[in-house]
Amino acid sequence: MEFTRLQQHEMVDFKQFEAILTEEKMRVSDLIEQYGYHIYIAKEQAKWIGYLVVHQLDQGIWDLIHITIKPEFQKRGAASQLLTAFYTSERVDVMTLEVDEANTNARNFYHKHGFSIVSRRKNYYGTRDGILMMKETKYILAIETSCDETAAAVVRSDFKILSNIIHTQVIHEQYGGVVPEIASREHVEKLPHIIEEAMKQASLKYRDLDYIAVTTGPGLAGSLMIGVEAAKTLAWQLDIPIIPINHMAGHIYANYDEGALQFPLLAVTVSGGHTEIVEVSDKDEFKIHSQTHDDAVGEVYDKVARVLGLGYPGGPKVANLAKTGNVVYDFPIAKVREDEMGMSFSGLKTAVINFVHNQKQKAEPINEADIAASFQHAIVRTLVEKVELCLQQKKYRQIVLAGGVSANTEIRRAIEEIANKYEMIFSVPKMELCTDNAAMIGLAACVALAQNKVQKAEQIRIEPSVTLG
Ligand code: KG4
Ligand code: ZN
Numbered sequence: 001m002e003f004t005r006l007q008q009h010e011m012v013d014f015k016q017f018e019a020i021l022t023e024e025k026m027r028v029s030d031l032i033e034q035y036g037y038h039i040y041i042a043k044e045q046a047k048w049i050g051y052l053v054v055h056q057l058d059q060g061i062w063d064l065i066h067i068t069i070k071p072e073f074q075k076r077g078a079a080s081q082l083l084t085a086f087y088t089s090e091r092v093d094v095m096t097l098e099v100d101e102a103n104t105n106a107r108n109f110y111h112k113h114g115f116s117i118v119s120r121r122k123n124y125y126g127t128r129d130g131i132l133m134m135k136e137t138k139y140i141l142a143i144e145t146s147c148d149e150t151a152a153a154v155v156r157s158d159f160k161i162l163s164n165i166i167h168t169q170v171i172h173e174q175y176g177g178v179v180p181e182i183a184s185r186e187h188v189e190k191l192p193h194i195i196e197e198a199m200k201q202a203s204l205k206y207r208d209l210d211y212i213a214v215t216t217g218p219g220l221a222g223s224l225m226i227g228v229e230a231a232k233t234l235a236w237q238l239d240i241p242i243i244p245i246n247h248m249a250g251h252i253y254a255n256y257d258e259g260a261l262q263f264p265l266l267a268v269t270v271s272g273g274h275t276e277i278v279e280v281s282d283k284d285e286f287k288i289h290s291q292t293h294d295d296a297v298g299e300v301y302d303k304v305a306r307v308l309g310l311g312y313p314g315g316p317k318v319a320n321l322a323k324t325g326n327v328v329y330d331f332p333i334a335k336v337r338e339d340e341m342g343m344s345f346s347g348l349k350t351a352v353i354n355f356v357h358n359q360k361q362k363a364e365p366i367n368e369a370d371i372a373a374s375f376q377h378a379i380v381r382t383l384v385e386k387v388e389l390c391l392q393q394k395k396y397r398q399i400v401l402a403g404g405v406s407a408n409t410e411i412r413r414a415i416e417e418i419a420n421k422y423e424m425i426f427s428v429p430k431m432e433l434c435t436d437n438a439a440m441i442g443l444a445a446c447v448a449l450a451q452n453k454v455q456k457a458e459q460i461r462i463e464p465s466v467t468l469g
Contacts, residue, residue, distance in 0.1 A: 001049070001078065003085035006039035014039065017048055021068050028053050028065065037065060040089075042082045049073045052082050060093035083113055087137075087158060094136050101129045110135075114158060138210040138449065141198065141234070142442035143191070145227030146219025146247045147272070148178045149435070150190040154202035155442025157210075157449060159256045163201035164432070164439035165194050173312050177302070184222035191230055198438070206238060211454065213243040213445030215250065217463035218273065224462040235457040242460050243445040243453060247436075248274055248468050249286070251402035253447055254429040254440035262397035262425055266390055268383060268415055269468075271403030272298035272313070275343060277390055278468055284451045286469035289393075290386040293336050294346035297379055298405045304375055307353045308368050318372045319408050325369030327377040329355070343386055348378050380414045387415065391422050401428040404435045 006014055015029045031037055035055060042050045050069035054062045069078045086092070097115065099106045102125075115133040124130025138157035145151070148169040154162040169186045172178045199206065214231035217224060235242050252267040263282035266289075269275070275297045277290040295303075298315055305314020310321070331351045336342030352375050359366045387399070399419045401412060406428050419426030433440055448454070 001081045001085070002043040002046075003082065003089065004041055004043070005089075006041055006051075010041075013048075014041075014051075017051070018068075021050075021070065040082070040086055042069075042078060042085070044073070050078055050082060052086055054086070060091045062090075062092055062095045064095055064097035079109065080113070088160065092137055094134065096132060096134045098124070098130050098132050100125045101131050107131065107133075139202075139204060139208050140211045140213050140243070140442050140445045140449075141195070141209050142213040142245075142438040142445060143195070143227045143231050144215045144247070144250070144436060144438040144441045145187045145191065145223050145230075146215045146217070147223060147436060148172055148183050148186075149437065150187050150194050151436065151438035151441075152191070152195040152198035153438035153442045154198050154204060155213075155439060155446065157446050159443055159446050161257060161439045161442065162204070163198045164437055165198045165201065166432075166437050167194055177312060178220070180220045180222055183220060184226055187223055187226035191226060195230070195234075206234070209234075209238060209240060211241055211243050211445065211449065212238075213245050213441050213448075214460070215247045215441055216244040216460060217246065217466040219247055219464060221462060221464040224464060228460055228462050232457045232460060241454045242457050243448050244455060244460055245441045245444045245448065246466060246468060247441075248276070248278075248403075249284075249447075250440040250444040251404075251406075251434075252278070252280060252400060253444040254402060254433040254437075255400040255427045256443045256446070257429055257433055257439070258427045261400070261427075264394075264396050265398040265400055266387070266396045267400050267402050268387060268406075269402040270297045270383070270405035270408075270411065272296060272302065272315075272405075274403065275345070276468065277386055279390075279394070279396070284447050284453070288467070288469050289390045290341040290343060292343045292345055293339070294344050295349055297345060297383075298403070300345045300349045300379070301405065303349050304352050304372070307356050308371065315405060316407065319376065319410065321369050322372035322376045322410070323369075325367065325371070325373030327374050328367075328370045329374035331355075331374055331378045333378050333382050341386060341389060343382055345379070345382070348375070376408075376410055380410055383411065384414050384418060387418055391418070396422075396424055398425040398427065400426075402434075407431050407434040 018029055038054050040052045052067045053065040067079050110133050115135040118134045119132045121130035140155045142153045150167040153164040167190045212231045212235045214227050265280050267278045273296050275292040276288050279287040301315040301318050305318045310317040334344040334347035336344050401415050412428050416426045
């Protein structure tokens with residue numbers, strides 16, 4: 001669907017269009033100049049399919065007069081798209097509207113879009129009351145410093161990302177892994193600039209902010225502390241509350257950038273520190289069904305990269321190399337004793353490392369690409385097997401991939417295939433929202449906000465080893 005503001009020269013067309021769609025004597029097109037209404041047109045393949053009329057009361061403050069959709073396009077989400085398109089193209093802090101109390105369809109529609117009832121007008125529609133609904137948009141500054149990315153983002157409470165700034169600390173590359181001390185120092189140095197930039201790109205002033213969201217765990221204690229202290233300082237200064245966020249929940253809810261999620265959903269979270277298959281409810285509740293007993297998938301990718309001499313972070317490098325190789329080695333996939341749902345990757349890691357060392361000792365040539373492909377195949381098989389076990393136990397409406405490793409195209413492909421097989425919706429965030437970032441923390445904060453999980457700055461503590469659920 002395309003969405004444009006009505007231009008002056010299109011007024012004649014609009015009058016005709018309106019005449020087809022409404023029988024009311026009072027035409028919006030006659031009131032435009034008198035009231036300063038704005039009209040937005042929805043088009044599909046250049047044909048007009050509906051329109052939205054608003055009255056701007058002040059900067060960022062709008063009254064929604066109505067949304068009209070051609071009958072053949074109704075019940076196909078066109079009204080939703082039109083409203084969302086308006087929110088995306090204009091700054092909307094507050095929107096009000098009025099509906100006939102008997103019009104339950106309209107009431108449900110606006111309720112679904114985050115509007116709530118604020119008052120009634122007695123007998124406004126003859127014998128029926130008029131219901132005044134309102135939606136206030138909140139602005140959230142999100143901060144993420146759990147590991148080696150210094151990140152800040154501004155996200156609107158209706159899941160729209162306004163800015164997303166990430167500084168990746170490349171300094172760790174020379175050490176072959178993250179050095180906690182150095183990570184903290186880099187966060188201290190970079191975070192203020194990153195926050196400034198996030199605010200600038202969102203075109204907001206600090207006093208426009210309603211909440212500060214911050215990662216409180218899991219992660220490196222020293223690194224988490226820097227983000228949390230910055231969040232507290234800002235919260236105190238602006239006199240606004242904090243929304244504490246679990247980093248893994250952030251990875252999962254990054255999928256909100258792709259559209260609304262369908263619950264219950266199954267999240268496959270694979271990162272440098274975590275590998276879990278998690279059930280997520282519409283109440284922001286988590287239940288871990290399967291997890292690694294030792295190394296995380298990302299960590300194993302990084303170790304394999306090191307033994308193959310590819311550098312850090314190794315995940316993308318191993319994945320790239322695997323593209324040119326064949327699955328020729330049968331690396332073992334360990335079973336976890338007495339836990340059918342458990343995963344284990346340290347055996348696989350050791351097998352690959354030993355194989356490379358043995359070949360080198362024997363001075364035999366090694367085909368790195370084949371090793372990478374065979375290793376990746378073992379990882380994918382493990383994940384697929386456990387996800388299928390979960391799906392056999394319970395029905396889910398959606399499956400999402402989350403965490404840094406979900407940038408991996410083979411893993412994406414495999415999980416999407418299962419989703420198709422079980423007729424579930426599949427989603428995975430854009431590449432830049434897969435690896436650590438603050439926009440995902442902001443999106444998770446939108447969910448937490450709807451559940452009222454808001455705290456005073458002095459209540460916030462870091463939780464370096466917190467788990468989901
Ligand atoms: O979620 P993340 O950015 O940080 C943690 O919270 O751990 O994940 C980083 C991990 C690293 O281990 C990195 O090697 C891995 O994700 N990774 C990948 C790919 N891109 C990043 N692993 C496999 N294939 C990739 N394409
Ligand atoms: Zn992460």
